[in-house]
Amino acid sequence: MTAIPRPATVGEGTASPPLIEIRGVTRVYDTGRVEVPALRGVDLDVRQGEFVAIVGHSGSGKTTLMNIIGCLDRPTDGTYRIAGQDIADCDDDGLARLRSRTIGFVFQNCNLLPRTSALENVATPLLHQGVARKQRLERARAPLERLGLGDRLDHEPSELSGGQQQRVAIARALVTEPSLILADEPTGNLDTASGEEVIAILHELNAEGRTIVLITHEADVAAHAGRQVHVRDGRIVE
């Protein structure tokens, strides 16, 4: 396996600010009829190079928290800083830029583009960064080969197993060399063997210095992380 270079660190060390800094964040869904408070005041720091598991039962607010950490959503109240940047200062394009440059997503159901080859799928984040096609495909090849999919480059998602699809999704998250990898129940739809494989990959990436935030409701998956954060009813309980 070829080594992937460590991401540019934001001033590593004790004095450095955390990569993720969440203070008093709430998120209330306004469904029109009722207001659903999904997060009720969350404080959380994640440092560069950490492997953190966010654990909680279904409906406890994990995905909501991940959406905020991933800059897909904004808190109703409270502050959130990522890589020193307060997202309250960002417009929608600014959030898109953070998602593009700083964050790599791995979703529970892979969320690959249908009818699109593995290589093109992995190259897509680079497309949105404006990288030229040739470089894009070249750069997309490396993480796929690293994850053992060198012979599946031209396969479309429907031609891949669940485990292979999830590895393509991880390759896609890696291709932009993000500071943070956010994985929401990445093993949720996989059989035990494939799930363990995915966890092993995340481990390895963390060993190379990448910051990983893993969201799961399975205790044995969470056990692999360096630190566990428990969420219950929209609050963090230690």
Added chain:
Amino acid sequence: MSALEMIRLAMSRLRTSRLRTFLTMLGVIIGVASVVALVGVGQGATSGITARLQGLGTNLLTVSPGSTTSGFTRSAAGSATTLTQEDAAAIAKVQGVAAVEPEVSTQAFLVAGDGNTTTTILGTTSAYPLVRAYDIADGSFFNQASVDHALRVVVLGATTASDLGISTNAPGRTITINGIPFQVVGVLATKGTSGPFSQDDQAIIPITTHRDYFSSGDKVRSIGVSVADASGIELAKASIAATLEQRHGVTSTNQDFTIADQAQLLSTFSSVGATLALLLGGIASISLLVGGIGIMNIMLVSVRERTREIGIRKAIGARGRDILAQFLIEALVISLIGGAIGIVVGLLVSVLISSVAGWSVAFSPLTILAAVVFSLAVGVVFGVLPARQAARLDPIVALRYE
């Protein structure tokens, strides 16, 4: 993301559902094709008429006898026989007039060997080919001396010559007109017109000879006048009218002649033709509009179907405007490719119409340009709403969409 990348993305997207893409395009194809074909036919008809009118002669004025008024009964135009050869001579002296040819005519029976035909026998002067813009295909037109000496010489129209079976080597042959022998001196080049008023079916002899054998007196049917300079037509017209009024002892209120202006006729026909083309194009545009609505409909469905894809793209870094551009360019690619195919189909249909119906068809680059711009506009107008809908999707909602 560059425009080229966008187009590539749109193309690969459209390739994945070929049938749907084609059906969506079909609306635009039919719309653009009918615009191109109908405008082409309309313009072809106009330019055909214009060419025919121009073929009648350059800077031509035609003086005809007017209507007579006896008591309270006004007869049809041309019923008076007030124009004479002297009138023609007087008009020839008017300032700005280049040439004049008085005309008399009868129907007669022509025989050349085994061939025979009945046609118009026109008596005129040697100025005829100049005034009426005829070229000579074979031999020559008779000269002034032939007119002065009332020689029995004849120049045949192209159709008449072929009706008589003497299309080749006609000059020098002798034919008979109502039994009287005439020597053929020339054949006119065809003007390519056909039908009952063909300019190619006639036999032309000196006006003096015509009077000797087929008519009498010095009344003429009409006088063709060629004006030296196109800009001098109005002035020449007024001068001729004044000359004739004075000669006939009439005023402008009871003129016994009319002067038809080729330019007037031409501009009337042109504007009628332009209106026709516009009308046909307008009708055809409605189908283009329907095609545009088809694009919008499919794009809206497509946005809905691809909600999840939009969510994924946003999650991995696409901005709203990237999504907007993506969908807009898809609509544009559909409408532009549809437009291009439509232009080709339209041109083919025009060619078909022209060969089947025998109409001339005009392809103006302007029509093609307008068709391209029009289909582009259709893409933008009907693509923008679905594209904006896609761009505004909230990524979280889009990702949760089943």
